[in-house]
Amino acid sequence: MNDTETGRFITFEGGEGAGKSTQVSRLAAALGSAGKTVVSTREPGGSEAAEEIRRLLVSGAVDRWQPDTEALLHNAARVEHVAGVVRPALGAGKWVISDRFHDSTLAYQGYGHGLDPDRVAALHALIFGDFRPDLTLILDLPVADGLARTQGRDGAEDRYERMSRDFHERLREGFLAIARAEPDRCVVIDATADEDSVHARVLAVVEERLRAGLD
Numbered sequence: 001m002n003d004t005e006t007g008r009f010i011t012f013e014g015g016e017g018a019g020k021s022t023q024v025s026r027l028a029a030a031l032g033s034a035g036k037t038v039v040s041t042r043e044p045g046g047s048e049a050a051e052e053i054r055r056l057l058v059s060g061a062v063d064r065w066q067p068d069t070e071a072l073l074h075n076a077a078r079v080e081h082v083a084g085v086v087r088p089a090l091g092a093g094k095w096v097i098s099d100r101f102h103d104s105t106l107a108y109q110g111y112g113h114g115l116d117p118d119r120v121a122a123l124h125a126l127i128f129g130d131f132r133p134d135l136t137l138i139l140d141l142p143v144a145d146g147l148a149r150t151q152g153r154d155g156a157e158d159r160y161e162r163m164s165r166d167f168h169e170r171l172r173e174g175f176l177a178i179a180r181a182e183p184d185r186c187v188v189i190d191a192t193a194d195e196d197s198v199h200a201r202v203l204a205v206v207e208e209r210l211r212a213g214l215d
Helices: 020-033 048-058 067-091 102-112 117-128 143-150 165-181 195-210
Strands: 008-014 038-042 095-099 135-140 186-190
Touching: 008 020, 008 067, 008 102, 008 165, 008 195, 020 038, 020 095, 020 135, 020 195, 038 067, 048 067, 067 095, 067 102, 067 117, 102 117, 102 165, 135 165, 135 195, 143 165, 165 186, 186 195
Parallel strands: 008 095, 008 135, 038 095, 135 186
Antiparallel strands: none
């Protein structure tokens, strides 16, 4: 890749156990094989400062924070992540793939915790303006299936997984509502399929939407 190429920003979203991390890794490998320079990252986290905030959010008691506090912490981590990782990589013409971004804050703190989604969106706009991913892939599956997949994981970062079933149902509906509201950016992918089938669908969408040269 040369410096004149335009970077692309792809995000993966979805509830717990949807398989985002696996698909991020596989897409990064595919793009790399196609000659793209790829940066894989995650939220909350992705930069040294943002990882410090991540530890406050993903561990500890379920009721550790007020929903407004969570929303502010996620956005604080995002400021560090965008400034330290995302914007520099895009500016250098790299393709950035993030495991979660602002849609997770809207879904988790807005729909899941019951904050006004318009307020959550307004906070993002206040800080980041119209900065959005070029493409968002929402991996969707029934809540029971997703939570079953999380069983046996390392429990150090399981705070959100331990939230109520109703929370996770609202979360799923939130992601689907986001996809309906922004069809030009968001694509819902059936995550109940096997890993290879999901990966194939991801590649097809990325090629269709961004002309990534994956054929």
